[in-house]
Amino acid sequence: MLNRQGRPSAPEAGSAGAGFTTWTGHRGLAHEEPLSFEQGAKGRTAVDLPEIPKVADRLGGLAREGEIGLPGLSEPQVVRHFVRLSRQNYAIDLGVYPLGSCTMKHNPRLNEKLARLPGFADLHPMQPMATIQGALELMAQLGGWLSKLTNMPAIAMSPAAGAHGELCGLLTIRAALEARGDKRKRVLVPESAHGTNPATAAFCGYTVDPIPATADGRVDLEAFRKKLGSDVAAVMLTNPNTCGLFEREIIEVADAIHAAGGFFYCDGANFNAIVGRVRPGDLGIDAMHINLHKTFSTPHGGGGPGSGPVALSAALAPYAPLPYVVQEGDKFRLVEETEGEAKPFGRLKGFHGQMGMFVRALTYMMSHGGDGLKQVAEDAVLSANYIMAALGDVMTAPFEGPCMHEALFDDRFLKGTGVTTLDFAKAMIDEGYHPMTMYFPLVVHGALLIEPTETESKEALDEFIGALRHLAERAKAGDTARFTGAPYLAPRRRLDETAAARQPVLRWTPAQ
Amino acid sequence: MRYLPLTPDDRKAMLEKIGSASVDDLFRDVPTRARLNQPIDLPPHQGELEVERALAALAAKNVSAGSVPSFLGAGAYRHHVPASVDHLIQRSEFLTSYTPYQPEIAQGTLQYLFEFQTQVAAITGMEVANASMYDGATSTAEAVLMAFRVTRRKKAVISGGLHPHYRDVIATTGEAMGADLVIAPVDPEGIADLLQQIDDKTACVVVQNPSVFGHVADLTPLATAVHAKGALLIVVVTEIFSLGALKPPGAMGADIVTAEGQSVGVPLSFGGPYVGLFATREKYMRQMPGRLCGQTVDQDGRRGFVLTMSAREQHIRREKATSNICTNSGLCALSFCIHMTLMGEAGFTGVAKLNHAKAVQAAEKLSALPGVNLLNKAFFNEFTLELPKPAGPIVDNLAAKGVLAGVPGSRLYPGEARAANLLLVAVTETNTDADVARLVAALAGEI
Numbered sequence: 001m002l003n004r005q006g007r008p009s010a011p012e013a014g015s016a017g018a019g020f021t022t023w024t025g026h027r028g029l030a031h032e033e034p035l036s037f038e039q040g041a042k043g044r045t046a047v048d049l050p051e052i053p054k055v056a057d058r059l060g061g062l063a064r065e066g067e068i069g070l071p072g073l074s075e076p077q078v079v080r081h082f083v084r085l086s087r088q089n090y091a092i093d094l095g096v097y098p099l100g101s102c103t104m105k106h107n108p109r110l111n112e113k114l115a116r117l118p119g120f121a122d123l124h125p126m127q128p129m130a131t132i133q134g135a136l137e138l139m140a141q142l143g144g145w146l147s148k149l150t151n152m153p154a155i156a157m158s159p160a161a162g163a164h165g166e167l168c169g170l171l172t173i174r175a176a177l178e179a180r181g182d183k184r185k186r187v188l189v190p191e192s193a194h195g196t197n198p199a200t201a202a203f204c205g206y207t208v209d210p211i212p213a214t215a216d217g218r219v220d221l222e223a224f225r226k227k228l229g230s231d232v233a234a235v236m237l238t239n240p241n242t243c244g245l246f247e248r249e250i251i252e253v254a255d256a257i258h259a260a261g262g263f264f265y266c267d268g269a270n271f272n273a274i275v276g277r278v279r280p281g282d283l284g285i286d287a288m289h290i291n292l293h294k295t296f297s298t299p300h301g302g303g304g305p306g307s308g309p310v311a312l313s314a315a316l317a318p319y320a321p322l323p324y325v326v327q328e329g330d331k332f333r334l335v336e337e338t339e340g341e342a343k344p345f346g347r348l349k350g351f352h353g354q355m356g357m358f359v360r361a362l363t364y365m366m367s368h369g370g371d372g373l374k375q376v377a378e379d380a381v382l383s384a385n386y387i388m389a390a391l392g393d394v395m396t397a398p399f400e401g402p403c404m405h406e407a408l409f410d411d412r413f414l415k416g417t418g419v420t421t422l423d424f425a426k427a428m429i430d431e432g433y434h435p436m437t438m439y440f441p442l443v444v445h446g447a448l449l450i451e452p453t454e455t456e457s458k459e460a461l462d463e464f465i466g467a468l469r470h471l472a473e474r475a476k477a478g479d480t481a482r483f484t485g486a487p488y489l490a491p492r493r494r495l496d497e498t499a500a501a502r503q504p505v506l507r508w509t510p511a512q
Numbered sequence: 513m514r515y516l517p518l519t520p521d522d523r524k525a526m527l528e529k530i531g532s533a534s535v536d537d538l539f540r541d542v543p544t545r546a547r548l549n550q551p552i553d554l555p556p557h558q559g560e561l562e563v564e565r566a567l568a569a570l571a572a573k574n575v576s577a578g579s580v581p582s583f584l585g586a587g588a589y590r591h592h593v594p595a596s597v598d599h600l601i602q603r604s605e606f607l608t609s610y611t612p613y614q615p616e617i618a619q620g621t622l623q624y625l626f627e628f629q630t631q632v633a634a635i636t637g638m639e640v641a642n643a644s645m646y647d648g649a650t651s652t653a654e655a656v657l658m659a660f661r662v663t664r665r666k667k668a669v670i671s672g673g674l675h676p677h678y679r680d681v682i683a684t685t686g687e688a689m690g691a692d693l694v695i696a697p698v699d700p701e702g703i704a705d706l707l708q709q710i711d712d713k714t715a716c717v718v719v720q721n722p723s724v725f726g727h728v729a730d731l732t733p734l735a736t737a738v739h740a741k742g743a744l745l746i747v748v749v750t751e752i753f754s755l756g757a758l759k760p761p762g763a764m765g766a767d768i769v770t771a772e773g774q775s776v777g778v779p780l781s782f783g784g785p786y787v788g789l790f791a792t793r794e795k796y797m798r799q800m801p802g803r804l805c806g807q808t809v810d811q812d813g814r815r816g817f818v819l820t821m822s823a824r825e826q827h828i829r830r831e832k833a834t835s836n837i838c839t840n841s842g843l844c845a846l847s848f849c850i851h852m853t854l855m856g857e858a859g860f861t862g863v864a865k866l867n868h869a870k871a872v873q874a875a876e877k878l879s880a881l882p883g884v885n886l887l888n889k890a891f892f893n894e895f896t897l898e899l900p901k902p903a904g905p906i907v908d909n910l911a912a913k914g915v916l917a918g919v920p921g922s923r924l925y926p927g928e929a930r931a932a933n934l935l936l937v938a939v940t941e942t943n944t945d946a947d948v949a950r951l952v953a954a955l956a957g958e959i
Contacts, residue, residue: 036627036853046854047594049862049941053869060728060890062759064861069634072856079596082624082850086605089620093604099613106515107608110560115781116598119571124584125783126919127577128911134573135782141570148554160646160784161839163826171688199826199836204688208831246541277539282546293839301601301843302621303611303803305646305785321684337926346684350587350649350677350772351783359567366563370554372513378535379518385538386526402530402538429617437613440827457517458526485811490616493811497615500808500820504797506640507630 030491033084037508040071046078069510088491089302090434096456096464100406100437100449101194101242103272103294108367111297111360120359125351129333135355136332139325142362146290146309149373151281154317156310157324158353162269165289165308166200166236168321168348172287172312173234173263174204175319175345184233184262190219192243192441197236197267206233213443217243217399217408221252228260238267239283240274242441243399244384244406244449254284263287263316271295272453273381273405276374286313292354296361307357322347379454380405383461387450390465394472398444405453411446419475421446423483427474430482430489431467513557575911577780581947582916583874585894585938586724586924587648587675587750588783589775591863592942597777597850601843611803611839615818616810621842622817625805628849635755635852635860636769637762638791642802643819644845645788645837648772649681652718652748654801654835655768655790656682657689659716659744661799661834667692668716669709672699673723675750676924682718698925700887700896700934702727706734710741716768720748721761724924725936728758728890735765744768751938752776752789754892756864768792777851778844787844798824801835863941867893871939874948878937881956887934894938896921899959903935906958915954 025032057063073081090097097104115121123135143155156172159165170187177184187201190211198208209227214220219237235257239247247253254264266280266288272295280288292298292307300306312320322344323336334352338344368376381404388397388407396412411421425435425448437449452461474482487493518526523535532538539547558566577590584590601607605620612618612625625643632641645651656668668691670679679695686693694709702723710717717738722728731747738745747761749771761769771789778786792800798821806820826833855863871893879886883900899906903920910917918938921931939948 033623035623035630037630040856043858045856045859045862046596047859047863049859049866052862052866053873055869055872057868058872058875058888058890059758059868059892060730062728062730062890064755064757064759068756068857068860070631070852070855070857070860072858073853075594075596075854078850078853079600081853082600082606083603085620085623086600086603087620088617088623089605089609090614090617091605092608097608097610099610102610104608104610108515110563112602112607114564114567114571116779117568117571118576118578119568119574121779121781122576122578122590123574123782124577124582124590124780124916125588126584126586126923127575127916128908130908131575131911131916132782134570137573138567138570145554148552160650160841161837163836163838164646164650167685167836171684174688194838195826195828195830195833196836196838198831199829199833202831202833203685203836205690246539248541248543251543251546274542276552277548278542278546279548279552282548283543299607299843300610300839302606302609302618302846303842304644304839305787305841305844306839307785322680336923346687347677347680348650348684349681349784350647350675350786354784355782356779356785363563363567366555366558366566367515367560368513369557370552372516372557373554374551375513375516379516379523381538382518382523382526382530382535385530385532389530402532402540404541425614426616429614434617435614455515455517458519458522460517487616491619492616492814492816495615495810495816495818496808497818497820500806500818501823504804504820505807506626506797506804506820507633508626 031084033081035508036073036081037071039077040073042072044072044074046073046075095432096460097434098436098450098452099434100451101269103451103453105297105453106455107297107299108364111363114363115356115359120355133332136325136334138362139358140327140332142358145365146311149275150288150311151279152311153314154312154320156312156320158321158349159289159308159310160349160354161304161306162289162291162308163196163200164348165310166196167203168310169265169287169289170200170204171345172316172319173265176316177233179343185231187233188227188235190237192241192443193236193238194242194267194269201236217245218247219253221249224253225256228256230261232260232262234263234265236265236267238270240270240404244403244408245399246404250283269294270405273377275377276370277377286316292357292361297364298357298360305354305357307354318343319345321345323352376454383452383454383456386461387452387465391468394469406449406451408444409448410444413472414475417475418480419483421448423486424471424475426486427471427483429487433464433467577916580914580916581950583918583937583939583951584916586919586936587772588780589751589938589940590780590942591775591940593777593851594854597847600850601846606846612819615816619816622805624846624849626807626817628845629805631849631852632789632791636791637760638769639794640797641791642800643805644841645790645802646841647784647786647788648750648770649678651770651788651790652678653681653685655746655770656686656716656718658768658799658801659746662744662796663715663742665713665715666690667713668718669706669714670695671706671719672696672704673702673725673727674718674720674748675724678748698928698930700725700930702729707737710737710743712741714741714743716744716746718746718748720750722754722892725896726888726891726894728892731764746770751893753864753867756861757868758892773848777847785841785844787841787848799834802837803840866941870943874939877948877952883959893940894936897935897937899933899935902932909958910954913954915951917951917955
């Protein structure tokens with residue numbers, strides 16, 4: 001069987017080889033790997049230490065007694081262990097990773113190289129100001145780029161990730177409201193929002209009030225206006241929204257929330273679609289976090305670390321958290337306590353922010369330049385629309401295009417096939433792909449949210465489209481087992497998540 | 513544009529398939545007045561060489577801690593990281609994957625998270641741990657919120673030995689939640705008694721061990737008093753290597769242990785990204801914030817791992833979630849896990865003992881200087897010196913002479929008179945005898 005490019009496709013499930021067993025449990029290059037705790041020998045270690053000076057200890061009689069229970073492995077064993085583990089992971093570097101809302105784009109290695117320069121990586125956060133001028137200048141420069149790209153005057157740099165940025169934004173808004181003696185109770189959040197939005201609002205002590213969506217996948221402006229009142233602190237909107245659509249009436253939303261005395265928070269998770277083409281400040285947004293690990297390509301690292309600087313309007317800027325960088329003549333200074341006119345709402349993080357991510361993001365921005373960043377948005381949007389157009393006849397889209405950087409499908413095309421969105425996604429694994437985001441946004445039934453990003457070649461997109469077309473056709477042809485049993489060819493078949501949650505085993509324990 | 517594969521011909525063909533005349537047409541939903549008609553005033557794209565040159569010039573304006581004798585601690589510590597750690601975390605399959613939403617093709621990430629959780633639980637002496645938090649400070653703030661959930665009370669007592677940044681992060685998030693925070697005065701001697709502050713309304717007591725000033729204390733009596741009032745004891749560790757030498761919080765009655773894991777495997781990197789550790793008792797497991805990895809089996813009966821108990825999390829529970837956290841600190845947790853695996857029992861305890869011995873030697877030499885007083889009776893690898901004059905200017909002077917002497921009390925407690933003459937000095941395995949001799953000589957010249 002050949003695929004669209006004329007290359008041999010993966011072996012059919014159940015073909016020769018599928019039931020082949022081995023003595024080791026390994027399957028060729030696919031190695032089974034025990035836990036580190038199940039390996040090793042007492043006294044073995046992969047670090048050599050100098051002789052420990054003989055001194056009377058000053059531990060106050062609190063020296064640790066007994067074994068901790070860590071295994072002893074040599075360096076070759078440790079290296080092999082983690083290399084074997086790595087090979088059980090999917091990654092952007094292996095193929096298209098179309099996880100909607102996550103912006104899994106290529107991570108340039110120059111970024112990694114420069115973040116490791118000792119002048120950045122080997123700086124202690126509490127060094128005297130005279131010894132960290134380059135680091136502070138870098139933070140100021142990155143803030144400057146973000147400020148230009150958003151047309152917003154201030155950037156709070158310390159949030160560690162997107163959700164942490166949301167917390168920063170809402171606490172800034174809260175501080176601004178309280179400064180004018182205005183205690184407000186409600187935050188309006190669309191039903192299609194990321195789960196972090198309502199979670200953050202609740203975390204800040206606000207009542208979350210959902211805004212319904214219209215039939216075309218956007219915020220219902222009339223319903224939103226009806227919910228406004230003098231107790232509404234903010235609206236939290238994602239734009240482009242989680243359906244992959246630009247909120248056409250976003251300026252009306254901004255005007256309405258401002259008229260009601262509230263603030264406009266924008267979830268910037270989808271900034272990649274508009275960077276260099278639309279500036280959030282021009283839309284009337286007061287606060288927006290920017291996921292450096294999405295739009296600006298710092299690696300996702302298996303789930304972080306991220307970085308979520310927050311762009312702030314002039315009205316909110318004085319309330320930004322500590323610490324922040326100021327420029328005085330040709331010198332830079334880190335402000336760590338309240339001073340001058342500023343009224344910082346507090347501190348969000350142990351130190352100053354995700355410096356390692358700042359270096360990577362600035363490297364990425366300087367590599368692209370203003371012109372390249374605009375091209376990023378255009379290619380990301382073009383690629384998503386291309387997927388939408390190329391699959392429109394075999395899959396079903398809930399909303400009219402054009403989409404922005406994400407193509408959203410629902411599960412109507414699977415109706416009557418016995419195949420669910422989950423099954424369809426798992427079958428993609430056998431075709432060599434990480435599935436798209438499933439069942440999100442919640443407002444679309446059986447959602448399949450595809451974000452190709454701008455770093456896929458047309459050839460890669462065409463092969464991906466070919467695979468999806470093939471699967472859609474197989475589902476309709478009644479080849480149900482291919483889906484319901486999938487994945488067949490991954491390091492693991494489907495895992496029993498119910499058992500994992502019911503009787504949690506969260507750590508290894510030695511056999512009794 | 514080296515990262516953008518689409519050619520003009522590709523774009524033309526794609527637009528044809530879409531049926532649009534131009535890319536501008538795809539942006540037609542953007543309100544007219546928000547469309548940017550001129551290029552943003554930013555420099556144009558540059559090649560690798562030019563970008564590298566610009567960033568290297570910025571890096572050269574800094575004094576890297578490893579280029580001079582450096583004794584800074586106060587929540588971030590310079591340790592040797594074996595070369596294989598950075599090599600392994602740059603494996604594409606680790607570096608360029610995301611949260612393991614599809615466990616069948618993310619067993620690598622999930623298994624190391626399971627190993628990481630096991631390591632953290634073992635080191636802290638606790639029963640369970642999560643898959644990491646942003647950093648030690650945010651982990652501690654989340655612990656306070658968890659104590660509120662467990663006890664259904666809203667009062668937290670914060671020790672005067674807790675790192676002031678941690679204190680401030682708790683205050684920032686706690687105030688948003690309407691918490692009643694009792695913050696004890698700064699405690700450089702490590703003698704303050706929190707028992708008077710604990711009552712029937714107290715949800716938790718937060719204490720750091722070793723304290724920010726380096727004091728090591730037996731927390732068992734405090735734990736007993738806290739538990740007698742139905743409250744939880746949260747123990748904070750900012751130097752995780754201390755647990756290679758010291759009795760763990762779990763053995764002293766801690767209910768939650770939060771820690772900064774940076775010391776193991778993660779570079780200083782000017783304060784981040786770091787890795788927060790979070791461990792607790794099994795009975796509180798379902799109240800834990802953050803991601804959790806659990807063991808299970810696949811359809812064919814093979815052992816595998818999944819993210820579990822996600823019914824606590826924001827993507828399921830939305831406004832009722834235990835925390836708003838989504839992305840955490842996966843790759844730093846991997847660095848921690850690899851470094852810890854390399855060390856093993858012998859290496860981890862060995863490095864800890866080496867740190868302590870070097871610190872004891874340095875403390876003896878420094879406190880022998882006239883007018884210099886060592887405030888600590890017991891400590892691990894960091895201690896506090898009281899100098900005869902303000903430490904801030906001395907630290908600046910010594911930096912100009914090529915010695916990073918430590919963290920002055922005034923940096924941590926601006927405006928606090930009691931802290932002005934204090935100098936926090938951390939000594940790790942990276943400090944040579946010559947480094948210590950230089951610090952002693954340089955400090956002697958300033959006092």
